[in-house]
Amino acid sequence: MRIGLVIGEALLGLRRNLSMVISVVLVTFVSLTFVGAAVLMQTQISTMRAYWGEKAEVTVYMCSPLSTSPNCIGGEASQDQIDKVEQSLKGDALAPLITSVTFQSKEDAFQDIVDQLGEEQASVIGVDNTSVDFRVTMKDPQQSEVISEAFGGEAGVEAVKDQRKLLDPLFSALTVATYIAVGVAALMLIAAVLLIATTIRLSAYARRKEIGIMRLVGASNSSIQTPFVLEGVFAALLGSALASFAVLAGVRFGVEGYLAERVPFMRPLVGMQEAAFVVPVLIGIGVLLAALSAGFAIRRWLRT
Known part of the structure; x- marks a missing residue:
């Protein structure tokens, strides 16, 4: 199987279904951006809880x-x-x-x-x-509850206050925001998977005569399926790249640039190192989901 020919067929399929491909890219971009935001928010919560827990x-x-x-x-x-x-x-x-x-x-x-x-x-x-x-x-x-129990009713003691409890509402709010981001990301990923499957089926239908000829000349199923799978992977890869850029830009300008100056009590904040760790995760999720959904869609279409 010639790699150049397979890639050329995949690019041709992308051009034929340009509007659907753009939809896949945008949905993948939005969903993976939410995934990246959720991962970074959870990392932020864990970092702050550990840092302030020791200092409280x-x-x-x-x-x-x-x-x-x-x-x-x-x-x-x-x-x-x-x-x-x-x-x-x-x-x-x-x-x-x-x-x-x-x-x-x-x-x-x-x-x-x-x-x-x-x-x-x-x-x-x-x-x-x-x-x-x-x-x-x-x-x-x-x-810390030991101190509250030991001195809470002691004569001459007005109150015993644990600073960690003052931070719990903040951590709870951030956790809820993380769950919301995960929920939105999950819905958008489902939409991306369905769009990729639909795009592949439309592409296969548009090239049904070519597929029939390939079958007649003895082409293997993998030779027929690979270009279609690559179409989904290319579209998802572009969406993943855009999501990665959005996450990096958000951390660089939103967290390190804005929050670090205006919300000093939230230190330590996540930085570019944590954002760089999220990038391969986003790309991996996008490529894997695209490959699985496209492969499943083309196999079902070829069996019909």
């Missing part, structure tokens, strides 16, 4: 003069209560679970409020009305 702190807030918690009936936490919490955090029971404990004074806490709200609004609260707290970094972030 559990904060034990002591009672301030303005606290209304049931643990703060006696008003502001006394020095004895503060010392008791500190000794417990550094005691033998919790020390194996904790990486570090940082004490934040009223002055430090007030400065945080100034940084967040501005000096004018922070002055309404005042230094004396702020609370001291302990910032705890866990060796295993999954065990």
Whole structure:
């Protein structure tokens, strides 16, 4: 079987069904772009969860003069209560679970409020009305509940807050967006497969006389089928290439260019290295689906 002749027949078939081929290219492009976006979004979620999970702190807030918690009936936490919490955090029971404990004074806490709200609004609260707290970094972030259980009902402790829980809504929203992208990609891939099969059948019908002659002269089924399979593969390959370019451009200009500057808290972000890993996956999916759908379509047509 001459390779040049087979490729020439495939290109001829593409020209004969140009409108259908363009449809296949566009549908493949859109569907694989969604696939690439879904893969990168899931990678982003995993990267952020691992990064922020290690850095997230559990904060034990002591009672301030303005606290209304049931643990703060006696008003502001006394020095004895503060010392008791500190000794417990550094005691033998919790020390194996904790990486570090940082004490934040009223002055430090007030400065945080100034940084967040501005000096004018922070002055309404005042230094004396702020609370001291302990910032705890866990060796295993999954065990942060231990701190909440140990100090949640302790006298003088207003609240225990786990920063990881503040990030859970963000991760959940990103996960939902990933599922939506996967769902849309799956529907578009099904449409691409059906379009490829239809294109191959139309091409075979248009060349039915040529196929009949090839059968009469003893051509094998593989010789007849290969040009049609290549038609689907060429169209899907072009769509995959466009999808790969769209993913690379999206990461380069959308993630590294836009999000990195305007949404700094989302670091670390996926980059061109992760996008480059997705490219061969997209091309492989496109070529494989095209080859399978085109091969199935032409075999069924030849049997009729």
